[in-house]
Amino acid sequence: MKTIKKGRPQKGWAFKAECTGSGNGGGGCGSRLLIEQRDVYKTFKSCIGGPAEEYRTFQCCECGVETDTDCVPGIVEQTKLQWQERQNSAEEREKKISAIIDRIFDALADEQEGDNVVVWSSEIHRQLKPIISDLV
Numbered sequence: 389m390k391t392i393k394k395g396r397p398q399k400g401w402a403f404k405a406e407c408t409g410s411g412n413g414g415g416g417c418g419s420r421l422l423i424e425q426r427d428v429y430k431t432f433k434s435c436i437g438g439p440a441e442e443y444r445t446f447q448c449c450e451c452g453v454e455t456d457t458d459c460v461p462g463i464v465e466q467t468k469l470q471w472q473e474r475q476n477s478a479e480e481r482e483k484k485i486s487a488i489i490d491r492i493f494d495a496l497a498d499e500q501e502g503d504n505v506v507v508w509s510s511e512i513h514r515q516l517k518p519i520i521s522d523l524v
Protein backbone atom coordinates (compact mmCIF):
# COMPACT_ATOMS: atom_id res chain seq x y z
CA MET A 389 0.00 0.00 0.00
CA LYS A 390 1.10 3.54 -0.68
CA THR A 391 -0.22 6.78 0.77
CA ILE A 392 -1.22 9.30 -1.88
CA LYS A 393 -2.02 12.05 0.59
CA LYS A 394 -1.82 11.81 4.36
CA GLY A 395 -5.09 12.36 6.27
CA ARG A 396 -5.58 13.62 9.78
CA PRO A 397 -4.40 11.48 12.72
CA GLN A 398 -6.81 8.72 13.70
CA LYS A 399 -8.65 9.72 16.83
CA GLY A 400 -10.67 6.65 17.74
CA TRP A 401 -14.33 6.58 18.59
CA ALA A 402 -16.33 9.16 20.48
CA PHE A 403 -19.87 9.51 21.76
CA LYS A 404 -22.08 11.99 23.53
CA ALA A 405 -23.30 11.42 27.06
CA GLU A 406 -24.68 13.29 30.01
CA CYS A 407 -22.98 13.61 33.37
CA THR A 408 -25.45 11.83 35.67
CA GLY A 409 -23.26 10.09 38.24
CA SER A 410 -25.06 6.86 37.34
CA GLY A 411 -23.54 3.85 39.12
CA ASN A 412 -21.53 6.19 41.33
CA GLY A 413 -24.12 7.53 43.71
CA GLY A 414 -25.64 10.05 41.29
CA GLY A 415 -24.99 13.73 41.78
CA GLY A 416 -23.81 14.47 38.23
CA CYS A 417 -24.09 18.05 36.99
CA GLY A 418 -26.10 17.24 33.86
CA SER A 419 -23.48 18.58 31.43
CA ARG A 420 -23.67 17.20 27.91
CA LEU A 421 -20.22 15.87 27.10
CA LEU A 422 -18.37 14.66 24.04
CA ILE A 423 -16.49 11.67 25.33
CA GLU A 424 -13.55 10.33 23.39
CA GLN A 425 -11.90 6.93 23.49
CA ARG A 426 -9.11 8.11 25.78
CA ASP A 427 -11.65 9.42 28.34
CA VAL A 428 -13.22 6.06 29.15
CA TYR A 429 -11.78 3.52 31.56
CA LYS A 430 -12.75 0.22 33.13
CA THR A 431 -14.00 0.08 36.70
CA PHE A 432 -15.05 -2.88 38.81
CA LYS A 433 -17.74 -3.00 41.44
CA SER A 434 -19.25 -5.82 43.41
CA CYS A 435 -22.03 -6.23 45.91
CA ILE A 436 -21.02 -7.87 49.17
CA GLY A 437 -20.27 -11.51 48.44
CA GLY A 438 -21.02 -11.13 44.73
CA PRO A 439 -18.62 -11.32 41.79
CA ALA A 440 -16.93 -8.12 40.60
CA GLU A 441 -18.70 -6.62 37.61
CA GLU A 442 -16.92 -4.56 34.99
CA TYR A 443 -18.17 -1.10 34.01
CA ARG A 444 -17.25 1.58 31.48
CA THR A 445 -16.77 4.83 33.30
CA PHE A 446 -15.86 8.45 32.54
CA GLN A 447 -15.19 11.40 34.78
CA CYS A 448 -16.93 14.69 34.00
CA CYS A 449 -14.48 17.48 33.12
CA GLU A 450 -16.88 20.04 34.64
CA CYS A 451 -17.65 18.60 38.07
CA GLY A 452 -15.38 15.56 38.48
CA VAL A 453 -18.24 13.11 39.14
CA GLU A 454 -17.88 9.66 37.57
CA THR A 455 -20.65 8.16 35.44
CA ASP A 456 -20.97 4.54 34.29
CA THR A 457 -22.18 4.26 30.72
CA ASP A 458 -23.51 1.59 28.36
CA CYS A 459 -23.15 3.80 25.28
CA VAL A 460 -19.48 3.08 24.56
CA PRO A 461 -19.18 2.34 20.83
CA GLY A 462 -15.85 0.50 21.03
CA ILE A 463 -13.57 -1.61 23.16
CA VAL A 464 -12.19 -0.14 26.40
CA GLU A 465 -8.74 -1.42 27.38
CA GLN A 466 -7.68 1.41 29.65
CA THR A 467 -7.80 0.92 33.42
CA LYS A 468 -8.60 3.75 35.79
CA LEU A 469 -4.98 3.79 36.98
CA GLN A 470 -3.69 4.19 33.41
CA TRP A 471 -6.19 6.99 32.83
CA GLN A 472 -5.08 8.76 36.03
CA GLU A 473 -1.41 8.45 35.08
CA ARG A 474 -2.16 9.93 31.66
CA GLN A 475 -4.10 12.78 33.25
CA ASN A 476 -1.17 13.55 35.52
CA SER A 477 1.43 13.49 32.76
CA ALA A 478 -0.78 15.67 30.54
CA GLU A 479 -1.12 18.14 33.42
CA GLU A 480 2.63 18.12 34.05
CA ARG A 481 3.25 18.81 30.38
CA GLU A 482 0.80 21.73 30.42
CA LYS A 483 2.63 23.19 33.43
CA LYS A 484 6.02 22.82 31.73
CA ILE A 485 4.75 24.56 28.59
CA SER A 486 3.27 27.41 30.64
CA ALA A 487 6.53 27.80 32.55
CA ILE A 488 8.51 28.07 29.30
CA ILE A 489 6.10 30.68 27.93
CA ASP A 490 6.32 32.63 31.20
CA ARG A 491 10.10 32.68 30.93
CA ILE A 492 9.96 33.94 27.35
CA PHE A 493 7.41 36.54 28.41
CA ASP A 494 9.51 37.69 31.35
CA ALA A 495 12.48 38.11 29.05
CA LEU A 496 10.40 40.14 26.59
CA ALA A 497 8.38 42.06 29.18
CA ASP A 498 11.47 43.96 30.31
CA GLU A 499 11.19 45.78 27.02
CA GLN A 500 7.51 46.68 27.56
CA GLU A 501 5.69 49.01 29.92
CA GLY A 502 2.16 49.75 31.14
CA ASP A 503 -1.24 48.08 30.59
CA ASN A 504 -0.23 46.59 27.29
CA VAL A 505 1.78 43.98 29.13
CA VAL A 506 -1.27 42.01 30.37
CA VAL A 507 -2.94 41.88 26.94
CA TRP A 508 0.36 41.12 25.38
CA SER A 509 1.02 38.26 27.84
CA SER A 510 -2.18 36.36 26.96
CA GLU A 511 -1.51 36.93 23.28
CA ILE A 512 1.98 35.48 23.68
CA HIS A 513 0.54 32.46 25.51
CA ARG A 514 -2.04 31.93 22.77
CA GLN A 515 0.50 32.09 19.97
CA LEU A 516 3.37 30.20 21.57
CA LYS A 517 1.39 27.33 23.08
CA PRO A 518 0.92 25.30 19.88
CA ILE A 519 4.53 25.89 18.83
CA ILE A 520 5.98 24.80 22.15
CA SER A 521 3.53 21.90 22.44
CA ASP A 522 5.10 20.48 19.29
CA LEU A 523 8.60 20.81 20.72
CA VAL A 524 8.12 19.47 24.26
Ligand SMILES: [Zn+2]
Binds near residue numbers: 418448451
Ligand atom coordinates in the same frame (compact mmCIF):
# COMPACT_ATOMS: atom_id res chain seq x y z
ZN1 LIG B 1 -20.54 16.82 35.69
